[in-house]
Amino acid sequence: MQSLSLILLSASAATAYPWVARQPGVDSSMLSRAQPVKRQDTCPFNANHQPAAPFNSKFPYTGAQNGLPGTQVGGIKVPADGDTAHAFQAPGPNDIRGPCPGLNAAANHNFLARDGVTTFAELVDAQQNLYNVGYDLATLLATLGVALDGDIGTGKLSIGCDATSRTASLGGVLGRQPGLNGHNKFEADTSLTRNDYFLANGDNYSFNGTLFGNMKAVADRVSGGNFDRNALAAYRSQRYDESVQENPNFFFGPLSLLLFGASSFLYELFPSYGPEGVPDLATMKSFFGTSQDSNGNWQAGPEKIPANWFNRRAAYTNNDVTLEILAQYVQYPKLFGGNVGTNNFDALSTPFGIIRDGKLPDDATAGDILCLLYQLATSSVPSSLTTVTNIPLSLINWSAGKLNPNFKNAGCALAPDQTS
């Protein structure tokens, strides 16, 4: 079966798509999307890599350091008055930025390394200290990021283009590490402000001002200009419909549920004091780094924490984010699957987790969504696939080792790891 051999060629694709290989109802052309992204010709290289600003007891934020849990107590001004180490600085030509405004802003404020080549520990600390993301969610996102797009040996990840020479322990002999721009690993179609991969010739993790304007129009129409849950649910639905109609290679797999999580960050993490604040245009402009030119076009720029900004008081946890994912999804339920041609959508026919016939069941709970995300992060690859190479096995083990401590009581079937 040609589709299966294609999957086997790429260990990383096999890890991300074990279930696609078993899809009888899915056209094999869908599998092309599982291939690693075409590399950019040039990826910025900063020879003078400096790690994120080190922990300073004068400005402790939530006290997170070394990838461990902080206090989970927020309501803290960021950057703190006098904390020059975390002052905004626009990225230079040698610095990497990518599809995630939250991480780009963190790098512009040195909560992550300014050159965009970061580590698992920096990601876990930055999310807690800057945004008061809960330790459990910070770990889940960092695990997904590093496992899907980075290096589990070094724990390093490029927040944008492929920087394998700097993220890999063995210089990339085990395969390319595409960075967060890598498509259909963590990055996916129907993004809020990024083009679909196929529609932009295999490259668009870049900010698209037209899409930002479209998102603003929906916020204006649905929620009086606020980027709240109702507005984001409506806009995500619109983006899905656009992809079905315009993108012959559109793919919307279970991992796309994460995009609803990212949408929730606009109203749960970006406003000052999080959900106590207002998810207004000024806040979005700052975090997306955009401003309107004299022609009314939204231009790309550096992502920045707004002035006089405080992170949310209560940590944003796995439970919180999965409730939001579900709350958005049920407003406009969509099929999981992909296009086999423009406006020609096939639903996934093989069950994955709780997904049946391409749908989440009506009685799906936030806990079910969380277990689905866990399952994706620990990609339970059929043993037939793991014989090709030992990468998937070690990857599962690595992810399980990171996640199992936080998932002990989540009620999910846990993947075995050698440590517990």
Ligand code: HEM
């Ligand atoms: C280790 C942690 C994280 C990783 C690895 C990560 C990675 C990503 C990636 C790959 C995307 C692109 C998804 C797509 O195709 O649309 C994305 C989107 C996004 N992320 Fe993150 N992210 C992380 C944490 C955060 C945090 C803490 C925030 C907010 C404070 C955030 C805000 C967003 C937003 C708003 C988007 C949607 C952008 C758009 O669609 O235009 N992310 N993230």
Ligand SMILES: *[C@@H]1O[C@H](CO)[C@@H](O)[C@H](O)[C@H]1NC(C)=O
């Ligand atoms: C991606 O988008 C950016 C800015 O929106 C644009 O400059 C660039 O040409 C696009 N790349 C491709 C390959 O379409």
Ligand SMILES: *[C@@H]1O[C@H](CO)[C@@H](O)[C@H](O)[C@H]1NC(C)=O
């Ligand atoms: C931005 O998105 C719009 C709407 O999908 C598209 O027509 C346009 O080509 C995109 N711009 C760039 C620079 O990719």
Ligand SMILES: *[C@@H]1O[C@H](CO)[C@@H](O)[C@H](O)[C@H]1NC(C)=O
């Ligand atoms: C699994 O990971 C642990 C560390 O978390 C390591 O000690 C062990 O060797 C790994 N086992 C496999 C099979 O990769």
